Amino acid sequence: xxxxxxxxxxxxxxxxxxxxxxxxxxxxxxxxxxxxxxxxxxxxxxxxxxxxxxxxxxxxxxxxxxxxxxxxxxxxxxxxxxxxxxxxxxxxxxxxxxxxxxxxxxxxxxxxxxxxxxxxxxxxxxxxxxxxxxxxxxxxxxxxxxxxxxxxxxxxxxxxxxxxxxxxxxxxxxxxxxxxxxxxxxxxxxxxxxxxxxxxxxxxxxxxxxxxxxxxxxxxxxxxxxxxxxxxxxxxxxxxxxxxxxxxxxxxxxxxxxxxxxxxxxxxxxxxxxxxxxxxxxxxxxxxxxxxxxxxxxxxxxxxxxxxxxxxxxxxxxxxxxxxxxxxxxxxxxxxxxxxxxxxxxxxxxxxxxxxxxxxxxxxxxxxxxxxxxxxx
Amino acid sequence: xxxxxxxxxxxxxxxxxxxxxxxxxxxxxxxxxxxxxxxxxxxxxxxxxxxxxxxxxxxxxxxxxxxxxxxxxxxxxxxxxxxxxxxxxxxxxxxxxxxxxxxxxxxxxxxxxxxxxxxxxxxxxxxxxxxxxxxxxxxxxxxxxxxxxxxxxxxxxxxxxxxxxxxxxxxxxxxxxxxxxxxxxxxxxxxxxxxxxxxxxxxxxxxxxxxxxxxxxxxxxxxxxxxxxxxxxxxxxxxxxxxxxxxxxxxxxxxxxxxxxxxxxxxxxxxxxxxxxxxxxxxxxxxxxxxxxxxxxxxxxxxxxxxxxxxxxxxxxxxxxxxxxxxxxxxxxxxxxxxxxxxxxxxxxxxxxxxxxxxxxxxxxxxxxxxxxxxxx
Numbered sequence: 001x002x003x004x005x006x007x008x009x010x011x012x013x014x015x016x017x018x019x020x021x022x023x024x025x026x027x028x029x030x031x032x033x034x035x036x037x038x039x040x041x042x043x044x045x046x047x048x049x050x051x052x053x054x055x056x057x058x059x060x061x062x063x064x065x066x067x068x069x070x071x072x073x074x075x076x077x078x079x080x081x082x083x084x085x086x087x088x089x090x091x092x093x094x095x096x097x098x099x100x101x102x103x104x105x106x107x108x109x110x111x112x113x114x115x116x117x118x119x120x121x122x123x124x125x126x127x128x129x130x131x132x133x134x135x136x137x138x139x140x141x142x143x144x145x146x147x148x149x150x151x152x153x154x155x156x157x158x159x160x161x162x163x164x165x166x167x168x169x170x171x172x173x174x175x176x177x178x179x180x181x182x183x184x185x186x187x188x189x190x191x192x193x194x195x196x197x198x199x200x201x202x203x204x205x206x207x208x209x210x211x212x213x214x215x216x217x218x219x220x221x222x223x224x225x226x227x228x229x230x231x232x233x234x235x236x237x238x239x240x241x242x243x244x245x246x247x248x249x250x251x252x253x254x255x256x257x258x259x260x261x262x263x264x265x266x267x268x269x270x271x272x273x274x275x276x277x278x279x280x281x282x283x284x285x286x287x288x289x290x291x292x293x294x295x296x297x298x299x300x301x302x303x304x305x306x307x308x309x310x311x312x313x314x315x316x317x318x319x320x321x322x323x324x325x326x327x328x329x330x331x332x333x334x335x336x337x338x339x340x341x342x343x344x345x346x347x348x349x350x351x352x353x354x355x356x357x358x359x360x361x362x363x364x365x366x367x368x369x370x371x372x373x374x375x376x377x
Numbered sequence: 378x379x380x381x382x383x384x385x386x387x388x389x390x391x392x393x394x395x396x397x398x399x400x401x402x403x404x405x406x407x408x409x410x411x412x413x414x415x416x417x418x419x420x421x422x423x424x425x426x427x428x429x430x431x432x433x434x435x436x437x438x439x440x441x442x443x444x445x446x447x448x449x450x451x452x453x454x455x456x457x458x459x460x461x462x463x464x465x466x467x468x469x470x471x472x473x474x475x476x477x478x479x480x481x482x483x484x485x486x487x488x489x490x491x492x493x494x495x496x497x498x499x500x501x502x503x504x505x506x507x508x509x510x511x512x513x514x515x516x517x518x519x520x521x522x523x524x525x526x527x528x529x530x531x532x533x534x535x536x537x538x539x540x541x542x543x544x545x546x547x548x549x550x551x552x553x554x555x556x557x558x559x560x561x562x563x564x565x566x567x568x569x570x571x572x573x574x575x576x577x578x579x580x581x582x583x584x585x586x587x588x589x590x591x592x593x594x595x596x597x598x599x600x601x602x603x604x605x606x607x608x609x610x611x612x613x614x615x616x617x618x619x620x621x622x623x624x625x626x627x628x629x630x631x632x633x634x635x636x637x638x639x640x641x642x643x644x645x646x647x648x649x650x651x652x653x654x655x656x657x658x659x660x661x662x663x664x665x666x667x668x669x670x671x672x673x674x675x676x677x678x679x680x681x682x683x684x685x686x687x688x689x690x691x692x693x694x695x696x697x698x699x700x701x702x703x704x705x706x707x708x709x710x711x712x713x714x715x716x717x718x719x720x721x722x723x724x725x726x727x728x729x730x731x732x733x734x735x736x737x738x739x740x741x742x743x744x745x746x747x748x749x750x751x752x753x754x
Contacts, residue, residue, distance in 0.1 A: 095676070095679075095680040266675050285675055285678040285679060286679060287675070287679070288675035288676075288679070291675075293672045293673055293674045293675065294671075294672070294673045294674075294675065294678070295670045295671070295672055295673075296670055296671045296672075296673065296685065297670045297671075298643050298662055298664070298665035298668075298670065298671065298687070299472070300687070301662040301671070301685065301686065301687030302472075302662060302663065302664070302665075302687040302688070302689045303472040303687070303689060304687075305686075305687055305689070305692065306687070307684065307685065307686050308673065308678065308684065308685040308686075309678065309682075309684050309685075310675070310677070310678030310679040310680070310681075310682055310683070311679070312679045312680060312682070315682065
């Protein structure tokens with residue numbers, strides 16, 4: 001018979017406490033254990049109807065369930081940005097209408113505060129991001145299944161981590177999944193100064209792909225051009241420049257015509273970009289700022305063999321909740337951010353309770369950077 | 378030393394003649410050999426400028442080269458149809474403008490009359506079709522390289538063989554190359570009574586794919602519906618029917634929404650077809666009768682994940698001159714025609730010399746079937 005370790009009741013009790021402390025299971029943890037405070041309630045930005053965020057969003061405090069199921073975790077949100085899609089969702093004009101009342105926010109970083117006994121992959125103190133869209137990230141605390149989160153690198157800057165799951169991932173997938181781009185190839189994108197656009201510029205630079213970046217003409221154009229060039233933009237042109245053949249031909253003398261076009265504007269501007277797409281090029285539509293449809297001449301499809309596809313990060317996330325492609329993407333992006341090869345767009349931290357002014361700024365187009373709610377409790 | 382067969386000069390001469398007779402090399406063939414007559418000239422329908430065929434096409438007779446290079450063949454055309462693309466090419470509005478003067482016709486069947494000494498795959502009497510577009514098939518004789526032709530089954534009906542390389546192949550490739558259609562799936566196509574459309578109906582029927590066929594409303598609609606149903610059409614609807622939700626919903630209760638849409642019309646009708654395309658469906662644009670561009674809402678691309686591609690048979694033929702895909706396609710189609718599983722569209726045989734009336738009929742839309750030039754000499 002193998003030796004059986006026999007412990008007195010007293011010793012067994014001590015070991016049990018130690019094991020549970022190591023597992024950070026606070027229900028059994030004695031008072032002297034240093035533990036994350038488990039709060040009694042959570043604050044959240046919710047809306048009970050669809051409309052302009054500045055009109056319909058309110059702050060609500062709800063009691064937090066104190067017990068966790070075996071595979072659940074309690075998280076404390078650290079920072080959660082406001083993305084344009086969040087606003088569209090609150091307005092009720094997004095493809096997916098959440099059931100009401102709904103908590104806003106899809107992107108954000110949280111810290112694990114407490115784990116249920118069957119939680120395997122996460123531990124207290126880990127940083128996580130929601131693994132699916134629609135989690136509702138504008139809140140202080142949340143309980144979710146282990147499966148609802150992806151662990152991310154804690155060495156990331158918090159504001160970068162808060163924005164990881166939507167914009168950099170959208171840029172990454174659009175460069176990765178449609179056209180086999182090689183160093184020296186080109187891409188053209190409109191809305192180049194959007195959050196996604198800026199990541200497209202940086203990732204393309206990293207991968208030695210030339211970018212032709214289309215922006216709207218504006219008063220401070222030269223500043224914007226300079227800013228995008230700082231990110232690594234090879235060419236920045238205005239929407240009107242696309243029709244100036246001499247100017248554009250100068251570019252095509254220096255770099256090949258784009259194999260990939262990224263469109264988040266639609267309408268005339270998309271058509272103008274299309275005119276510069278290479279034979280057999282692909283145009284990816286991932287937004288429609290003008291809400292105008294795409295107009296494609298048959299010759300583009302038949303004779304130029306150009307293809308048109310859509311990209312929707314929300315669907316990709318649903319279909320790749322725990323895919324290897326997602327893990328390698330998050331790993332790549334985190335490393336690039338940590339190495340300083342990727343920079344997140346300018347952010348404006350806002351206390352969750354100051355939401356009203358934040359949404360008013362967004363509605364008036366007066367925010368000079370991405371608004372990120374920071375949870376200070 | 379191995380034995381060497383020694384022949385007297387006389388015996389050697391006889392053997393040489395016999396070998397050359399077997400090779401059908403008429404230059405050395407004595408008078409008693411039964412051989413195809415080698416003509417001294419060829420008649421062709423040519424145009425020296427671009428314009429309406431009835432105005433610019435003329436018949437021209439040119440002397441035929443009597444000697445053949447080692448890898449050349451002399452062919453006699455038997456029958457060559459007039460396809461819509463031929464007319465567009467003559468008008469000078471096609472993507473490819475031939476150098477002038479040009480011989481019309483891209484489709485047609487010919488018989489091998491004489492082979493150069495290095496010709497390996499073809500022999501006198503074989504039936505062939507041009508392996509590339511733009512050969513100029515509206516003529517009585519032609520000299521080409523062996524490589525310029527594909528041998529086809531001589532047991533095919535001549536009028537079917539004459540039309541083999543364009544329309545049935547276009548239908549075949551569009552069903553084969555874009556969407557993995559399985560028995561029970563559906564497709565929707567506009568211009569369903571076009572030459573290509575009728576082959577789409579028949580091939581889909583063979584492969585147990587449901588077809589929803591869109592045609593323009595007309596006086597004799599019920600006749601057309603009956604005709605298309607004879608070919609195997611599952612549903613025939615008018616362009617206006619596409620907006621009658623109740624009617625269309627009846628169809629979608631019986632068969633799944635189409636994974637594939639084939640568009641040769643463009644404009645509003647293409648958009649109306651698109652509204653019925655399944656989630657993640659693909660629309661293939663292979664023509665543009667209305668010359669109107671395609672208008673695609675961003676939601677179709679982003680949320681419905683629908684794809685838009687073009688198909689151009691001319692390019693496929695250039696890229697697949699001797700591909701295995703082409704061989705297996707021609708084999709499949711020939712067998713299907715011989716077995717009576719595919720029927721070619723109604724044809725009207727016209728003598729090459731009667732070209733003027735033929736083109737006038739086409740211009741006036743008064744041809745009640747596909748005009749096929751028949752070379753009777």
